[in-house]
Amino acid sequence: MTAVENATGPVPSFDPYERGCPSRDLLDQIGSKWAVLVLGELGQNGTSRFSRLRQALAGVSEKMLTQTLRTLERDGLVSRTVYPEVPPHVEYELTALGQTLREPLKALTEWSVLHIEEVITAREEYDGRTR
Amino acid sequence: MTAVENATGPVPSFDPYERGCPSRDLLDQIGSKWAVLVLGELGQNGTSRFSRLRQALAGVSEKMLTQTLRTLERDGLVSRTVYPEVPPHVEYELTALGQTLREPLKALTEWSVLHIEEVITAREEYDGRTR
DNA sequence: CTCAATGCTTTCAGTTTGGTAAGTACCGTA
DNA sequence: TACGGTACTTACCAAACTGAAAGCATTGAG
Numbered sequence: 001m002t003a004v005e006n007a008t009g010p011v012p013s014f015d016p017y018e019r020g021c022p023s024r025d026l027l028d029q030i031g032s033k034w035a036v037l038v039l040g041e042l043g044q045n046g047t048s049r050f051s052r053l054r055q056a057l058a059g060v061s062e063k064m065l066t067q068t069l070r071t072l073e074r075d076g077l078v079s080r081t082v083y084p085e086v087p088p089h090v091e092y093e094l095t096a097l098g099q100t101l102r103e104p105l106k107a108l109t110e111w112s113v114l115h116i117e118e119v120i121t122a123r124e125e126y127d128g129r130t131r
Numbered sequence: 132m133t134a135v136e137n138a139t140g141p142v143p144s145f146d147p148y149e150r151g152c153p154s155r156d157l158l159d160q161i162g163s164k165w166a167v168l169v170l171g172e173l174g175q176n177g178t179s180r181f182s183r184l185r186q187a188l189a190g191v192s193e194k195m196l197t198q199t200l201r202t203l204e205r206d207g208l209v210s211r212t213v214y215p216e217v218p219p220h221v222e223y224e225l226t227a228l229g230q231t232l233r234e235p236l237k238a239l240t241e242w243s244v245l246h247i248e249e250v251i252t253a254r255e256e257y258d259g260r261t262r
Numbered sequence: 263c264t265c266a267a268t269g270c271t272t273t274c275a276g277t278t279t280g281g282t283a284a285g286t287a288c289c290g291t292a
Numbered sequence: 293t294a295c296g297g298t299a300c301t302t303a304c305c306a307a308a309c310t311g312a313a314a315g316c317a318t319t320g321a322g
Contacts, residue, residue, distance in 0.1 A: 014244045017168060019190035024164065026250055027243040031162030033155070037148060050269055059150035061311050066270060076253025086319045087267040097249055104238040111235055112158040113145050118228055119157055122207025181299055192281055197300060217289045218298040 029075065034060060034068040036105055039094070042078065043102040047093045077101065160206065165191060165199040167236055170225070173209065174233040178224045208232065 014023040029035060034057065041056045042048055048056070054065055069092060072078040077098035083089040094102070147155040160166060165188065172187045173179055179187070185196055200223060203209040208229035214220040225233070 014247050016240060016243060017187060017189060022251065023243045023247040026247050027167060027240060028164040031167060031239060033159040036158060036162060056148060058148060074254055074257040075250045088269050097246065101242060104242050107235040108162060108239065109147060109158060111232060112147060112154045115228065116145050116154040116157050119206045120153065123205050126205040
């Protein structure tokens with residue numbers, strides 16, 4: 001980001017087109033495969049447990065799911081509530097900030113479902129043209 | 132994807148939550164760092180040359196830019212027009228399909244700029260809480 | 263004493279990614 | 293003959309990411 005002036009003084013300005021700007025990394029984060037799906041699932045169900053997420057996101061390894069959840073928690077997008085029971089019980093939920101991502105991510109997810117066939121066709125044409 | 136029936140017979144159904152579904156990979160593609168920025172830049176300027184994109188996306192290597200552009204072209208999101216001149220002249224532009232991605236990606240990009248500070252704060256809190 | 267349940271955490275090895283840097287092609291110009 | 297400008301392409305290597313599998317902690321049930 002660069003420094004910009006306003007009435008009250010210098011203010012940080014963020015731009016993902018700038019090298020090293022944290023907003024670029026964030027953009028990358030929230031657009032990553034597992035994060036999009038976790039956020040989507042939590043947006044849909046309101047709250048979910050680890051095991052349920054693992055089933056919903058067919059094919060995630062536990063490691064990746066844990067890692068994704070940790071990052072999302074750290075970024076303040078997801079809250080993690082532990083119920084001190086045996087066996088363990090943990091609930092994940094979108095925070096207020098996480099909620100604000102629902103619409104944008106839903107739009108993106110729907111786009112991919114809606115247009116995947118067009119894209120597949122385009123790929124076949126391209127491959128035929130160039131091979 | 133799974134097979135689903137309708138009045139005219141079996142129809143493919145796509146779901147990024149399914150393991151191996153091509154819509155999952157597509158979602159990953161269109162959400163990837165450089166693709167988002169290239170698409171955003173082309174959406175903004177209508178058309179752009181290789182060297183201009185390289186400048187706009189501060190920090191991309193030529194290799195990554197070429198690679199991203201090729202993938203986008205293959206997927207039918209971007210068109211590539213070569214003007215047979217010396218020195219070479221190539222113009223990139225969004226296709227009609229690419230245009231439909233402008234809004235969703237713009238929303239995501241703006242989200243990251245708008246909320247990066249909140250996220251940074253959340254990270255600091257998290258790190259303080261857990262360290 | 264062993265097992266089951268849940269949510270991790272760790273380790274290992276293999277794959278993929280990404281950057282750097284150099285090379286390619288073309289042709290008009292000096 | 294060497295150089296510049298544009299858009300790549302290729303080779304190389306280190307770092308990051310991934311998945312599979314096994315380990316861990318806790319405690320009630322059998």
